[in-house]
Amino acid sequence: MNANTHPDLTLSLRGEQSEVALVTLNRAAKRNALNDGLILAIRDLFQNLPKSVRAAVIDGSGEHFCAGLDLSELSERDAGEGVMHSRMWHTALDCVEKGTVPVIAALHGAVVGGGLELASACHIRVADETTFYALPEGTRGIFVGGGGAVRIPKLIGAARMTDMMLTGRVYNAADGERIGLAQYLVPTGSALDKAIELATRIATNAPMTNYALMHALPRIAEQPADHGLFTEALMASIAQSAPEAKARVRAFLEGKAEKVKKK
Numbered sequence: 140m141n142a143n144t145h146p147d148l149t150l151s152l153r154g155e156q157s158e159v160a161l162v163t164l165n166r167a168a169k170r171n172a173l174n175d176g177l178i179l180a181i182r183d184l185f186q187n188l189p190k191s192v193r194a195a196v197i198d199g200s201g202e203h204f205c206a207g208l209d210l211s212e213l214s215e216r217d218a219g220e221g222v223m224h225s226r227m228w229h230t231a232l233d234c235v236e237k238g239t240v241p242v243i244a245a246l247h248g249a250v251v252g253g254g255l256e257l258a259s260a261c262h263i264r265v266a267d268e269t270t271f272y273a274l275p276e277g278t279r280g281i282f283v284g285g286g287g288a289v290r291i292p293k294l295i296g297a298a299r300m301t302d303m304m305l306t307g308r309v310y311n312a313a314d315g316e317r318i319g320l321a322q323y324l325v326p327t328g329s330a331l332d333k334a335i336e337l338a339t340r341i342a343t344n345a346p347m348t349n350y351a352l353m354h355a356l357p358r359i360a361e362q363p364a365d366h367g368l369f370t371e372a373l374m375a376s377i378a379q380s381a382p383e384a385k386a387r388v389r390a391f392l393e394g395k396a397e398k399v400k401k402k
C-alpha cells in the first residue's frame with residue numbers, strides 16, 4: 140500500500156501483515172530540507188499510523204537523508220514566533236520518539252542540522268558509507284531548535300556536540316558509528332534494506348516489550364538509581380505478565396523458540 144499524506148512525504152506499508160511503515164522524505168531537489176509543512180506532516184503521520192504497523196523506517200529520497208531546516212523559511216520570525224516554531228519541531232519529533240512503534244532511520248549522504256535532530260529522535264540509526272553528520276547551526280549564527288540539544292548529547296556526549304557546533308566539524312560514516320551517532324554502519328546503498336530487515340524483526344517482538352523500550356527505558360535512564368530500579372521492577376512485572384510473554388517463554392522451555400546464537 141502507498142499513501143501520499145503530503146506531497147513531500149510518502150507512507151508505504153511493507154511486510155506480510157503491513158506491519159512495517161516506510162516513511163520517505165520526498166524533497167530531493169531541496170535535499171529533503173524540512174519546511175513547516177513537512178514537519179507538520181511528520182507529526183500527523185506518526186500520530187496516525189495504521190493499526191497494522193508495529194515498526195517504522197524513515198529514509199530520504201535522492202543522495203541525502205536530510206539537509207535540516209529549510210533555511211529559506213528562517214527569515215523574519217520574531218523571538219516569540221521563534222519559540223513557537225521550535226516547539227512545533229519538538230511536538231513533531233516527540234511523535235516520532237514517543238509514538239506507538241520503534242522507528243529506524245536509514246541514513247545516507249547529508250544528515251545535518253535538523254536532519255540529525257530528526258535522526259536522533261529515532262530509536263535506531265543505520266548509516267551507509269556515504270553518510271556524513273554536521274551541525275552547521277553553529278556557523279550559521281543560529282542554534283539547534285528541534286530537540287538536538289537534548290537528544291544529541293545523549294548519543295555522543297555534550298563535549299562532542301559542542302565541538303561540532305563551535306567548529307563546524309563534519310563526521311564521516313565510520314567516525315559517526317564509532318562515536319555513537321549510528322548503531323549500524325553498512326555498505327553504500329544498503330541502509331534502507333538493513334533498516335527494513337531490522338524493522339521486520341522488531342515487529343515480531345511482543346508489543347509491550349517494544350513499548351517498554353520506547354517509553355520506560357529512556358525515563359528509567361534519567362531517574363535517580365533508586366527510582367529507576369523501582370520503575371524497572373514495575374515495568375518488568377507488567378511486561379512478563381502479558382499472556383504473549385508467558386507463551387514466548389513457554390515456547391523456549393519446550394524447545395520451540397530460537398536459541399541465542401554466537402555470531
Ligand code: 1HE
Pocket residue numbers: 168169170172203205206207208209210211225228249251252253254275276279282283284285
Ligand atoms: C536547501 C537546504 C536547506 C539545500 N534549506 N534549501 N542546514 C544546512 O545548513 C545545510 C545546507 N545544505 C548543504 O550544506 C548542502 O545543500 C548539502 C550538503 C546538504 C547538499 O549539497 P549538494 O551540493 O548536494 O546540494 P546543493 O546544490 O547545495 O542544494 C540543492 C538545492 O537544495 C539548492 O537549491 P536550488 O534552488 O539552488 O537548487 C539548495 O539551496 C537547496 N537546499 N539545503 C533550504 N537546508 C529546528 S532547527 C534546525 C536548524 C538547522 O537545521 S540549520 C542547518 C540547515
